Amino acid sequence: MPDQSQTTNRGSGYNRRDFLKGSGAAVAATAIAAQATDEVQAQGKGKPNVVSSGATKVKLTVNGKDHVLMLEPRAVLLDVLRNDLNLTGCKDVDDRTASGADTVMIDGKPVLASSRLAIQCVGQTIQTVESLSDGKNVDEVITGFVKHDAMQCGFCTPGFVMATRAVLNKNPKASLEEIQKQLGGNICRCGTYHGITKCALEIAKKGGA
Numbered sequence: 077m078p079d080q081s082q083t084t085n086r087g088s089g090y091n092r093r094d095f096l097k098g099s100g101a102a103v104a105a106t107a108i109a110a111q112a113t114d115e116v117q118a119q120g121k122g123k124p125n126v127v128s129s130g131a132t133k134v135k136l137t138v139n140g141k142d143h144v145l146m147l148e149p150r151a152v153l154l155d156v157l158r159n160d161l162n163l164t165g166c167k168d169v170d171d172r173t174a175s176g177a178d179t180v181m182i183d184g185k186p187v188l189a190s191s192r193l194a195i196q197c198v199g200q201t202i203q204t205v206e207s208l209s210d211g212k213n214v215d216e217v218i219t220g221f222v223k224h225d226a227m228q229c230g231f232c233t234p235g236f237v238m239a240t241r242a243v244l245n246k247n248p249k250a251s252l253e254e255i256q257k258q259l260g261g262n263i264c265r266c267g268t269y270h271g272i273t274k275c276a277l278e279i280a281k282k283g284g285a
C-alpha cells in the first residue's frame with residue numbers, strides 16, 4: 077500500500093511537496109547546465125580564443141619606477157605600457173611588430189614592445205621614450221631630431237628616437253654604416269631617414285651624449 081502522506085486526497089498521486097521538490101531540482105539542473113555551458117565556452121569549445129587564466133600580480137620596472145599591476149598572462153607589453161601606465165610614446169601601428177614604432181629598451185637593448193608579453197619582462201629594466209625627458213632636461217637625440225627636421229607626422233619618431241639612443245649607448249662613436257644597420261628595423265612612411273641619420277651622426281662625431 078502506498079504511503080498516503082505522499083499523495084493528495086484528490087487521488088492524483090502527486091502532492092505539493094512533490095511539486096516543490098521537482099521544481100527545486102529543475103532549477104538546480106538548469107543552473108548546473110548553464111554553468112557547464114559557460115565552462116565549455118570558456119575552454120574555447122563554444123567561443124574562439126576566450127580562454128583566460130585570470131589576472132596575476134606582476135611587478136614591472138619602467139623608467140626607474142616599480143609598478144605592481146594585475147595583468148593577464150597574455151597581456152602584451154606594448155598594451156600595458158600604453159593602457160595601464162599611460163606611456164603612449166611607443167606606438168601601436170600594425171600589430172605585427174613590423175614598423176619599429178613600438179621600440180623601447182629592455183635592459184639597455186632595443187626591443188619591440190609588441191613582441192613581448194609583460195610577464196616576460198619581470199625583473200628587467202624597461203625604458204620608454206618618456207624617460208628621455210623630464211621636462212627640463214631633454215636627451216640630445218630628441219633635440220637633434222628637432223634640429224635636423226627628422227620628423228613629419230611623428231608617428232614613427234618615438235621608436236626611431238629609442239633605436240637611435242640604443243645605437244649611441246652601445247657605441248657613442250657609431251659609424252654611418254652601424255647607425256643605418258641598427259636603425260634598419262624602423263620604418264618611416266614620411267621618409268625622414270636623412271634627418272635621422274644626420275642627427276645620429278652628429279652626436280656620434282661628438283663621441284656621444
Ligand code: FES
Binds near residue numbers: 227233268
Ligand atoms: S615621420 Fe611620419 S612615419 Fe615617420
